[in-house]
Amino acid sequence: MTPLLETDNVTYTYPNGPAPALSGVSITITAGSKTALVGANGAGKSTLLLMLNGILRPDSGEVRFSGRPLAYDNRSLRDLRRRVGFVFQNPDVQIIAPTVEADVAFGPVNLGLSPDAVRRAVGDALGYVGLRGYEKRPPHHLSGGEKKRVAIAGILAMEPAVLVFDEPTSSLDPASSEEVMELLDELASGGRTVLVSTHDVELAYRWADSVILMEHGRVLARGAPEEVFSDHDLLAAARLKPPALLDLYNELALRGVIAPGAPPKSVLEFTDRVERAMHGHVPDRDEPGQIYLCNADLTGGDDIRALIRSGMVDHVGAMGTRAKEFVGRERILLDYTYGVIDKCILKALNGENSLIITTGGMVGHVQRRIAEYGDESGRVIPVTPVQESASPEPSREPALE
Numbered sequence: 001m002t003p004l005l006e007t008d009n010v011t012y013t014y015p016n017g018p019a020p021a022l023s024g025v026s027i028t029i030t031a032g033s034k035t036a037l038v039g040a041n042g043a044g045k046s047t048l049l050l051m052l053n054g055i056l057r058p059d060s061g062e063v064r065f066s067g068r069p070l071a072y073d074n075r076s077l078r079d080l081r082r083r084v085g086f087v088f089q090n091p092d093v094q095i096i097a098p099t100v101e102a103d104v105a106f107g108p109v110n111l112g113l114s115p116d117a118v119r120r121a122v123g124d125a126l127g128y129v130g131l132r133g134y135e136k137r138p139p140h141h142l143s144g145g146e147k148k149r150v151a152i153a154g155i156l157a158m159e160p161a162v163l164v165f166d167e168p169t170s171s172l173d174p175a176s177s178e179e180v181m182e183l184l185d186e187l188a189s190g191g192r193t194v195l196v197s198t199h200d201v202e203l204a205y206r207w208a209d210s211v212i213l214m215e216h217g218r219v220l221a222r223g224a225p226e227e228v229f230s231d232h233d234l235l236a237a238a239r240l241k242p243p244a245l246l247d248l249y250n251e252l253a254l255r256g257v258i259a260p261g262a263p264p265k266s267v268l269e270f271t272d273r274v275e276r277a278m279h280g281h282v283p284d285r286d287e288p289g290q291i292y293l294c295n296a297d298l299t300g301g302d303d304i305r306a307l308i309r310s311g312m313v314d315h316v317g318a319m320g321t322r323a324k325e326f327v328g329r330e331r332i333l334l335d336y337t338y339g340v341i342d343k344c345i346l347k348a349l350n351g352e353n354s355l356i357i358t359t360g361g362m363v364g365h366v367q368r369r370i371a372e373y374g375d376e377s378g379r380v381i382p383v384t385p386v387q388e389s390a391s392p393e394p395s396r397e398p399a400l401e
């Protein structure tokens, strides 16, 4: 795995700070990874993130991007910040222009792009965060979640390779938090390297593939979330608690109720493990519910609304920004915006029907995930594609791409 960003023995004390905010911090962020920097208040997370795009400069030690030590002249910093985008905790710090459009255009204009290229970059970035149509709105009239999205769009418009988010979900309600996390997932699955700081261990456990645990300006541990978060002493030293799902799983494994193995990352995985421990398999209860799968690129809002009104669907979820944009335009109410596939499988296991609205390549991803679940658990969940102006044909097998 290629190291993209590295800090080597970095130390930093704020000019008016009584103690070092960072002491000998060495971390490596690999290309394409989803890393969570986790620590309690004051652990040094923000300070470390600010080192990564040169906003702060270490007192000693070195920060490297793509193997090269950072240079701190204006030109090098401009170039670095184009590659390492930073989304501040408080979007008000980042948003500067009187309209959403002008704010998102700020970066591309400064990069010297042509007016056409700027327009395209702004349109794409706003589409990506689900804010098309907000172009002329003054950012200070938007909600906290919308402002966060404007700030993210402003960074995306410069197409950075790495996205650094300081506390991406702080001060957002649960639904907005989930939407932002799904956006981060989408960015990561599109090949970007994503780094977030958070003290939310539940979020870090579910989302990250790598965790760096900090306390008092030092790195206490790094590794897979299930390893780092299983060490209670380490978490206590970092003034944090283990994620509930992992804690429950470890206790049950310790008591021999469930066989030890890779810890579950979701409620679905957890409940399947418990059922297997009880019955030797995931038991057949009633008929499983259907999952209707709609490609919003090929289906009209009328067809989807008709399906929902027919009473055949108990829950509706959308995956991906384009699908959510579509759902917003069509005024379709959603039950699920994050972890949609697992939530719909859980409902199907209880005999309830769901509809997943998505677009493009995500359709295949949903089908594969449900088929894999069927192979692993022996419980085949019927998937029915929803086509334009055609009533869905119930099928027993997961649909093929």
Ligand SMILES: Nc1ncnc2c1ncn2[C@@H]1O[C@H](COP(=O)(O)OP(=O)(O)OP(=O)(O)O)[C@@H](O)[C@H]1O
Pocket: 014, 015, 016, 017, 020, 021, 039, 040, 041, 042, 043, 044, 045, 046, 047, 048, 199
């Ligand atoms: N501008 C500053 N001037 C002086 N000290 C600062 C400044 N910013 C942060 N510090 C100190 O540096 C240490 C690390 O702070 P930092 O903001 O990096 O922690 P954090 O882990 O991001 O915390 P939080 O989760 O509360 O945002 C703290 O002791 C803090 O008081």
